[in-house]
Amino acid sequence: MKPHFIWKNKSSLEYKLIINKIPPRIKPQLRGETIEIPGRNGSLFESEEVYNSKSIEIECTLISTNEEETERIMMELPIWLDGFSKLILSDYPEYYYEAKIINVIPIERLFKKYRKFPLTFEIQPFSKTLQEYEINKTTTQEEIFNINSYYPVSPILEVVGSGNITIYINNQPLHFKDIINKIVIDCEFMNAIDESGINVNNKVNGLPFVINGPECNTRIILENDSTFESLKIKYRGLWI
Numbered sequence: 001m002k003p004h005f006i007w008k009n010k011s012s013l014e015y016k017l018i019i020n021k022i023p024p025r026i027k028p029q030l031r032g033e034t035i036e037i038p039g040r041n042g043s044l045f046e047s048e049e050v051y052n053s054k055s056i057e058i059e060c061t062l063i064s065t066n067e068e069e070t071e072r073i074m075m076e077l078p079i080w081l082d083g084f085s086k087l088i089l090s091d092y093p094e095y096y097y098e099a100k101i102i103n104v105i106p107i108e109r110l111f112k113k114y115r116k117f118p119l120t121f122e123i124q125p126f127s128k129t130l131q132e133y134e135i136n137k138t139t140t141q142e143e144i145f146n147i148n149s150y151y152p153v154s155p156i157l158e159v160v161g162s163g164n165i166t167i168y169i170n171n172q173p174l175h176f177k178d179i180i181n182k183i184v185i186d187c188e189f190m191n192a193i194d195e196s197g198i199n200v201n202n203k204v205n206g207l208p209f210v211i212n213g214p215e216c217n218t219r220i221i222l223e224n225d226s227t228f229e230s231l232k233i234k235y236r237g238l239w240i
Contacts, residue, residue, distance in 0.1 A: 005058060006088040008080060015073050015080065016064035020116070022091050023056040025240045028125035051125035055102070062115045074111045081105060087121055088130075095127040095239055126151055126238040135233040140220035147213030149237035154188035154210050156234040163226025168219045169233075174206035185209075211235070 003019040004012045012018065028051035035044045064070045087099040103120035110117040135145045147153065157174070159165065165176045176183065183200060185192045190207040192200050201207075211233075220228050 001090065004090045006086075006093075008085045010080065012060065015077060016062055016069065017060045018063055019090070020059040020061055022089055023058060025092075025127075026054060026056075027240050028052060028054050053122055053124055055120055055122050058119045058121070060117055060119060062111060070111060074107055077107055078105070081119065087123065092127070092239075094130055096130055097121070097123040097127050099123040126240060129237040129239075132234055132236055135216075137218055137220075137231040137233075138229070140222065140228055142217065142219040145216050145218065145233075147211060147216055147235075147237075149213050149235070149239075151238040152210040152212045153235040153238055154208070157185040157187065157209075158230075158232040158234070159183050159185070160229040160231075161222075161227050164223035165226055165228055166221040166223075167231060168221070169209075169211055169216050171217070172206070172209065174204065174209055177203050177205070179203055 002013065003022050004017070005019060006012070031048065031050050031052050037044065062070065062073070064073060081101055084098075084100045086096040088096045099121045101119060102122045103118065105117055105119070107117070129148070133148055137143060137145075157167075159167070159176060159179070160182045161176075162180055163178065165179065167174045167176070174185075179200075180194070182195045183192055183203065184194075185204060185207075187207065187209045190201075192204045194200050216233075218231070220231070222228055
């Protein structure tokens, strides 16, 4: 199959577009500050262990030879190639980027004369697996689970229980205070809600929270008459 990309759940091949060259996978840049200290050789680098977004450019070629078809594509492309979406490249179809298109595309001029045009995407630092992985824990005892990711993940945690509960994952604690039944924590956006969708960030202590692979060691500690029913960990694997 010809090199292509998927944007807004549609393949570029549907619009008679192919990729002239798939951009290389580039490791994201670690965000931080370089500090030079007088009297000391070299420099220090301070980082929060987070990464900057990055840009990739895709040069497309229109392969339509039908004038009527070309005119239709030219009318539809500005609508399709706009805004934010998942971007999937055909070399690794099991991963996607969260992306937005940041360049202006002179559709009519390029199509009628050159039939080639560039697309510049600003993408989040890591691509994510289309498959969402799920870990289910129903005991407070220590258990070990595999993590299918090349980089630390910020999972979604669903905790069902009551009272005061501390969850340890790879010895990193996440404390829950006075919970009732179910809490859902989006660790990427550092937000917690209850079953009614009400914000309960005041009941959670330990964010930001990430899981480093390739394994996660889990255990649950309960205080007094607290109860624990289940822990569900949902995540997508990360790659460059």
